[in-house]
Amino acid sequence: MALNDIQLSSYGKMSIQSSPVSRMMASFAVDFRDNYDINLGVGYVNEKTIPRDFIQEAQENVLLNPQKYRAALNYGGPKGSVNLKKSLKQFMIQNPDNGLDEELLADKEIIIGANGATSLLEGLTQILRKGIVITADPIYYIYCNFLERIGFQILAIPEDEQGIRIDILKEKVESLGNRKHEIIFFDIVTVNNPSCIILSNERRRELISYATELSIDLDRKIPVILDKAYEGLVHDSSISGLQSGFVYDPMNIVYEIGTLSKILAPGLRIGYMIGENNDFLKGMIQRVSDVGFSAALVNQEIASYMLDHHAAAQIGKVNAGYKDKATQVKNWLNQLLGNYLETNTGGQAGFYYYLTFKTIETHDQSLFFKYLARITGNPDIDGSEDKKFPRIIYIPGTYCVHKSGELVEIGKRQLRLSYGFEDLNSIHTAVKYIKDACDYVENHS
Numbered sequence: 001m002a003l004n005d006i007q008l009s010s011y012g013k014m015s016i017q018s019s020p021v022s023r024m025m026a027s028f029a030v031d032f033r034d035n036y037d038i039n040l041g042v043g044y045v046n047e048k049t050i051p052r053d054f055i056q057e058a059q060e061n062v063l064l065n066p067q068k069y070r071a072a073l074n075y076g077g078p079k080g081s082v083n084l085k086k087s088l089k090q091f092m093i094q095n096p097d098n099g100l101d102e103e104l105l106a107d108k109e110i111i112i113g114a115n116g117a118t119s120l121l122e123g124l125t126q127i128l129r130k131g132i133v134i135t136a137d138p139i140y141y142i143y144c145n146f147l148e149r150i151g152f153q154i155l156a157i158p159e160d161e162q163g164i165r166i167d168i169l170k171e172k173v174e175s176l177g178n179r180k181h182e183i184i185f186f187d188i189v190t191v192n193n194p195s196c197i198i199l200s201n202e203r204r205r206e207l208i209s210y211a212t213e214l215s216i217d218l219d220r221k222i223p224v225i226l227d228k229a230y231e232g233l234v235h236d237s238s239i240s241g242l243q244s245g246f247v248y249d250p251m252n253i254v255y256e257i258g259t260l261s262k263i264l265a266p267g268l269r270i271g272y273m274i275g276e277n278n279d280f281l282k283g284m285i286q287r288v289s290d291v292g293f294s295a296a297l298v299n300q301e302i303a304s305y306m307l308d309h310h311a312a313a314q315i316g317k318v319n320a321g322y323k324d325k326a327t328q329v330k331n332w333l334n335q336l337l338g339n340y341l342e343t344n345t346g347g348q349a350g351f352y353y354y355l356t357f358k359t360i361e362t363h364d365q366s367l368f369f370k371y372l373a374r375i376t377g378n379p380d381i382d383g384s385e386d387k388k389f390p391r392i393i394y395i396p397g398t399y400c401v402h403k404s405g406e407l408v409e410i411g412k413r414q415l416r417l418s419y420g421f422e423d424l425n426s427i428h429t430a431v432k433y434i435k436d437a438c439d440y441v442e443n444h445s
């Protein structure tokens, strides 16, 4: 007797199919050939930036010092390691540029996510009422895809070279009419993923000021979540003094989410959130407990040790590496693709370039994509069935722009290229193939 299927929640039903990007990446991963195919799509950090020796030293010290690092291999509490929270506050205060001091942080609470910043972003969706989330377009597609599956709506506002456009934001919010009351929170990635556009201080101030006005208008606090995942990776020395959102926040509506993934190691899975100590934060702490009791305590203590002893050297080293890569890759992009490109953002922070081509389409049905995936059907381009030529993976802009935003058309001519994971030689090879793909498309249109 055939039974009916297991009953799924609406989120369960929405999650049967993985997101378009995951599907694309998975289809490449199946037969990815190491040292042959080139992955400019993944958001992985560069392996060379991960301080294995420091981590080993930190682990040893944590385990040898149970007075300070108590019961590090036992369960942790949902509020997070006291050592780590202290190290994080100290780390923030030590940065001379961000405008933070003891006084500004005195009444702020830090919580540590169960599994990186991602788990805190997830927590927001459980603790906050469902409704509209405002973000910048192009969007952080991983989180926005999740937000939509779990029942939020996205209002994606285009950005310019300083970040989210406040003029358009105001217009779009006004045009919501009564639905304005459905706005629940802002989610703003301060070095945006995918564009790597840095939210300038001026724009931070304007954004928080507008969110404050909106909060007054709606008679409730609208939290501004600043996702600072890449803010430790500002490697262009002409950019300095990026200020914490708290500097502009008289009504305590700003919450900052950070991660040690990019500056230490994603494998430690340490992400944190800091903001006013209130019911919202209490709910977030309970959520940490509900999904895993705490982040692995030993990792929290290792992270604490690392921040106390090696933060400056480690961040300096990581950024020197990415700066070098960003400069080289930019030269190749200019030399080889300059004629084809309309604009190119990134290269100052994080590890993505976001390219906009003048005419060449990049989406997964385009000839350009097919050329680089070696699925044109032409063996001169694809190679033989047994030995396809090297494939180049990137994230097409169609996945990075919101489907009901203003960038849908331009998104068809955009792509995100990561210079994080692959080494420079491979990236150079890949850019040459991208140029070949452009030439091919030009000759076939």
Ligand SMILES: Cc1ncc(COP(=O)(O)O)c(C=O)c1O
Pocket: 043, 115, 116, 117, 118, 119, 140, 189, 193, 227, 229, 258, 259, 260, 261, 266, 269, 270, 271
């Ligand atoms: C904007 C943004 N936020 C958060 C994360 C995830 O951070 P974590 O590794 O701490 O979960 C990423 C990872 O790439 C990211 O790009």
